Amino acid sequence: MKNQVYILLLLSFFSVVRGQGLFPILGGQRAGTSVFSFLNIGVSARAVGMGESVVALNQDAASIYYNPAIIAQLNDTEISISQIQWPAEINYDYFSITHRIYKQHYFGLNGGILHMEPMAETTEFHPEGTGNYFTFQDWFLGFTYGARMTDRFSYGLTIKHVEEDMAGYGMSALLLDMGTFYWTGYRSLRFCASLSHFGKQVSPKGNYEKRILDQNSGSEITETKEFESFSPPTQFRVGLAFDPLDFKGQLLTASMQLNHPVDNAEYIVTGIEYSYINSLFIRLGHKFNKYEEDVTFGIGLIIPVGPIKIRVDYGYANFNHLSDPQRFSMSVSF
DSSP states (O other): OHHHHHHHHHHHHHHHHHHTTOOSSTTOOOTTOBSOGGGGSOOOHHHHHTTTOOTTOOOSGGGGGTOGGGGGGOOSOEEEEEEEEETTTEEEEEEEEEEEEETTEEEEEEEEEEEOOOEEOOOSSOTTOOSOEEOEEEEEEEEEEEEESSSSEEEEEEEEEEEEEETTEEEEEEEEEEEEEEEOSSTTOEEEEEEEEEOOOBOOSSEEEEEEEOTTTOSEEEEEEEOOOBBOOOEEEEEEEEEEEEETTEEEEEEEEEEEETTSOOEEEEEEEEEETTTEEEEEEEEESOSSEEEEEEEEEEEEETTEEEEEEEEEEEESSSOOOEEEEEEEEO
């Protein structure tokens, strides 16, 4: 009976995915067709070190960003913060908190803000600047609930409010993440899937004026237009992970994952993590069919302080054209 419940949950999950038309053209390029694109930025230095092939890995509190079901795989209360140095002097700050509230029920809170210093306004007539400045800011705040049905299966949901503001033009939306986590029972093999940033199409608030040529009079006129709507950067992930080496304090974890974003081509990511006595971590990752970003690596260290474990991680991703972003994460579990 329990296996039938799991199958029904998985079938319902995949029917939602297909019902929303998330697989219109496999492999087709759809870049630049979504809003809130900052949600595609990897938030965890540990995850980025493995190429973000982490949908099937219960790493830390930041893992719920990739798969909400992971929250029910974390027994300790965890707090994680990340600081990402993005190209063009843009910074992204992220935090995540997870806690078991009662028996097999778990609750989490996470959020992030992408921000920059005020930028000078320029026009075609004032290329050196008009004397005015504008700001750009994206942020989200999410609430996660997860439950462990058995020692092998868990699921999770995240509801988050996302908002963007650029030079006075803003838009906001409620988005949904959902995921499953399943230990197959064959050694350490686990198989997981998640759907992130799911929601309706969004457009900026207000309207704008557009100058066009009147076909009747031949003179230029101004029309008031509403902004066009675009979908959020919904992404479907499915992956597996296993531990080919677990011997005398040495653990090697390997993972593979297929990503299907609605605003770009499908791509495959792989990652490995080697740990020594659960204190020192070395990570490598590679993204296949990803135009800008390919090779990643990272290191990590766990420092026990009494009953508290402090984790420090660094993640690097190679960008082919832009400056390479740097990621630093720190988490505390107790």
